[in-house]
Amino acid sequence: DSVFAHVVQGPEDPILGVTVAYNKDQSPNKVNLGVGAYRTEEGKPLVLNVVRKAEQKLVNDMSRVKEYLPIVGLAEFNKLSARLILGADSPPVQENRVTTVQCLSGTGSLRVGGEFLARHYQERTIYIPTPTWGNHTKVFTLAGLSVKNYRYYDPATRGLNFQGLLEDLGSAPAGAVVLLHACAHNPTGVDPTLEQWEQIRQLMRSRALLPFFDSAYQGFASGSLDADAQSVRRFAADGGELLVAQSYAKNMGLYGERVGALSIVLKTSEVATKVESQLKLVIRPMYSNPPIHGASIVATILKDRDLFNEWTIELKAMADRIISMRHQLFDSLRAKGTPGDWSHIIKQIGMFTFTGLNPEQVAFMTKEYHIYMTSDGRISMAGLSSRTVPHLTEAIHAAVT
Numbered sequence: 001d002s003v004f005a006h007v008v009q010g011p012e013d014p015i016l017g018v019t020v021a022y023n024k025d026q027s028p029n030k031v032n033l034g035v036g037a038y039r040t041e042e043g044k045p046l047v048l049n050v051v052r053k054a055e056q057k058l059v060n061d062m063s064r065v066k067e068y069l070p071i072v073g074l075a076e077f078n079k080l081s082a083r084l085i086l087g088a089d090s091p092p093v094q095e096n097r098v099t100t101v102q103c104l105s106g107t108g109s110l111r112v113g114g115e116f117l118a119r120h121y122q123e124r125t126i127y128i129p130t131p132t133w134g135n136h137t138k139v140f141t142l143a144g145l146s147v148k149n150y151r152y153y154d155p156a157t158r159g160l161n162f163q164g165l166l167e168d169l170g171s172a173p174a175g176a177v178v179l180l181h182a183c184a185h186n187p188t189g190v191d192p193t194l195e196q197w198e199q200i201r202q203l204m205r206s207r208a209l210l211p212f213f214d215s216a217y218q219g220f221a222s223g224s225l226d227a228d229a230q231s232v233r234r235f236a237a238d239g240g241e242l243l244v245a246q247s248y249a250k251n252m253g254l255y256g257e258r259v260g261a262l263s264i265v266l267k268t269s270e271v272a273t274k275v276e277s278q279l280k281l282v283i284r285p286m287y288s289n290p291p292i293h294g295a296s297i298v299a300t301i302l303k304d305r306d307l308f309n310e311w312t313i314e315l316k317a318m319a320d321r322i323i324s325m326r327h328q329l330f331d332s333l334r335a336k337g338t339p340g341d342w343s344h345i346i347k348q349i350g351m352f353t354f355t356g357l358n359p360e361q362v363a364f365m366t367k368e369y370h371i372y373m374t375s376d377g378r379i380s381m382a383g384l385s386s387r388t389v390p391h392l393t394e395a396i397h398a399a400v401t
């Protein structure tokens, strides 16, 4: 008998499990709106042209070797990543008081940041929004932090519960860490306005709450890299400290390359140097050093003006297609006279729409219409196309009537 015979079958990941169920479905009409990955109008994964070009450049460069990267990753990538999120003219960048380490995409960056906080920050509580990306609780709990929630989404308005948010952050213990989605909040697609961000910033700074931004969608929400970084940049400009986890999965389509960065903005460059030395001690026993290929692609694009411009155009095209899907779905539901106010579909931003459909309605749509999504009613707009909008409209209509 196996010494592991007692091991019980674990549950499927709630998000990735949707794709597992989708793959098993034999229906030609099946639609996968669960995946958090961009799809073309034809429903195909997309490799950006600019990424192909950068890869070609890397392949042609015979001087490139496959040596280990340093523990903190590719230096050029780190520097350019900090500039991308904080802005090239940002005070912390100019004053050399940011430390950036290359990590395994957004998830790895959150985890390394969490482990660092658990070891070196005195207030080991992190507040995350309700709801949030399903992995946050697990990542931070395993990192050694105690996870609490703050109110974020209001089901009644399908918008932000701003009052609840301010109350909860206002009563969090001084010094607590607060996880903020930099833009395109997942799963709700609901972001604070710039005025609301300003109030959040003032409240957090006045109560010495430490911001930890999760930036998984820079450029993907509005189509503009700068617009989507405003929340982070405001906090970076006020002289205070913060952490930010960046992912290149969505905005460069580098999902499986696992490329991301953790930046910590500090008060002085002396502190930044010491913090970096401790980040290395977190990383070394976990995976020694990060992979080289994805970071090289990103650095190649970020440092070359032409490639960078090309990237921004391709990025905007992805964002625009998603925005256009929102309008098509909204118009289609209206044309059909589906009961309810569906304006949140065009108000919410980013990859996801939080439809407001309940788990029973979702189960009905999966069973009767072969439409796959998470049971919280979240649909990936990127998984939708002009061809599938009518089918989804039928399904939603049937589910709510």
Ligand code: PMP
Pocket (backbone or CB within 6 Å): 036, 104, 105, 106, 107, 108, 133, 181, 186, 214, 216, 247, 248, 249, 255, 260
């Ligand atoms: N944070 C949020 C809010 C996300 O939506 C995702 C991806 N679904 C991530 C982090 C991490 O993604 P990755 O590790 O693939 O970069």
